[in-house]
Amino acid sequence: MGRSPCCEKSHTNKGAWTKEEDDRLIAHIRAHGEGGWRSLPKAAGLLRCGKSCRLRWINYLRPDLKRGNFSEEEDELIIKLHSILGNKWSLIAARLPGRTDNEIKNYWNSHIKRKLLSRGLDPGSHRPLCFPHHNNTTSPSRPAPDHEFPAFQNLKTPEITDFFQQYRSESSPIVPEASDAEEHPDLNLNLCISLPSNSPPRREQSFQRP
DNA sequence: AAATTAATCAACCGCGGTACA
DNA sequence: ATGTACCGCGGTTGATTAATT
Numbered sequence: 001m002g003r004s005p006c007c008e009k010s011h012t013n014k015g016a017w018t019k020e021e022d023d024r025l026i027a028h029i030r031a032h033g034e035g036g037w038r039s040l041p042k043a044a045g046l047l048r049c050g051k052s053c054r055l056r057w058i059n060y061l062r063p064d065l066k067r068g069n070f071s072e073e074e075d076e077l078i079i080k081l082h083s084i085l086g087n088k089w090s091l092i093a094a095r096l097p098g099r100t101d102n103e104i105k106n107y108w109n110s111h112i113k114r115k116l117l118s119r120g121l122d123p124g125s126h127r128p129l130c131f132p133h134h135n136n137t138t139s140p141s142r143p144a145p146d147h148e149f150p151a152f153q154n155l156k157t158p159e160i161t162d163f164f165q166q167y168r169s170e171s172s173p174i175v176p177e178a179s180d181a182e183e184h185p186d187l188n189l190n191l192c193i194s195l196p197s198n199s200p201p202r203r204e205q206s207f208q209r210p
Numbered sequence: 211a212a213a214t215t216a217a218t219c220a221a222c223c224g225c226g227g228t229a230c231a
Numbered sequence: 232a233t234g235t236a237c238c239g240c241g242g243t244t245g246a247t248t249a250a251t252t
Contacts, residue, residue, distance in 0.1 A: 015221075016246085038237060054238080055221065090240060105241075106219050 013047045017056055021046060025053055026061055059100045066098025070107060078104060078112060083126040 013021070028044035034057070036043075037050035046053060070078075074096060081092045089101035089108075096104065113123040122129050 017220090035238095050237085051223090051239095052221075058239090059220075087241065101240075102220075110218055 012041075012049050012052075014052070017060075021048065022056070022061060025057060029057060029061075055102075059102045064098060065100065070099075070111075074099070075112065075115070078108065079116065079126075082108065082112075 017025075024044050024046055025040075028040060028046075032043070037054040040046070040050055040053050041048045044053070048056075077096060078092060081095055085091050087105075089105045093099050093101040093104050108123075116123045116126070117129070120129050121127065
């Protein structure tokens with residue numbers, strides 16, 4: 001048996017939020033604070049499940065959210081954090097004030113992946129692109145024809161196209177291999193020591209349990 | 211100008227984990 | 232010790248908007 005759905009079948013709205021729903025949610029949280037998501041909808045007079053309310057607040061209505069495009073500095077910080085943390089979007093978001101995990105995840109998938117590819121880096125590993133190859137070595141090998149990499153097909157930009165052309169015309173890798181020890185010489189994140197002060201520690205605190 | 215394809219991103223879903231009875 | 236209600240996370244979807252043909 002699977003678990004029951006988070007929202008009982010009773011009539012709940014889904015999809016985009018209306019201004020009226022937003023106003024109700026904001027008013028309720030102003031009056032009662034965050035939390036109690038399960039019971040909030042009823043208390044606030046919303047025909048939504050608690051999860052939906054939480055998501056709307058955290059990702060869109062919270063007053064401390066930054067709006068607008070990511071800065072170049074934010075881009076670089078996201079890239080560095082991702083190279084260390086992987087897809088731990090909430091941990092990454094905790095290091096970018098005013099940004100949400102969802103926003104960063106979306107931004108990663110739609111922009112930064114492309115940016116890394118255009119630099120000749122694999123967005124997953126942050127290593128120089130290494131294409132599937134019969135010899136199975138870790139050193140970069142020459143790119144195979146595009147049709148062998150459908151995953152890249154929809155990420156093409158002029159920069160990426162340029163990269164492939166340049167890569168094909170060179171006899172040696174254009175991106176030197178980074179040594180593990182030197183990978184982040186300028187980054188001191190104190191990841192082991194501190195958690196961000198502006199948000200409560202979340203799941204990862206479980207790691208501290210004896 | 212219309213049709214088609216791609217990009218964006220808000221919102222959803224299922225699951226893992228915690229708190230607490 | 233065990234069950235379960237709930238929270239938060241990460242992957243994914245799909246509606247809308249933008250770009251391209």
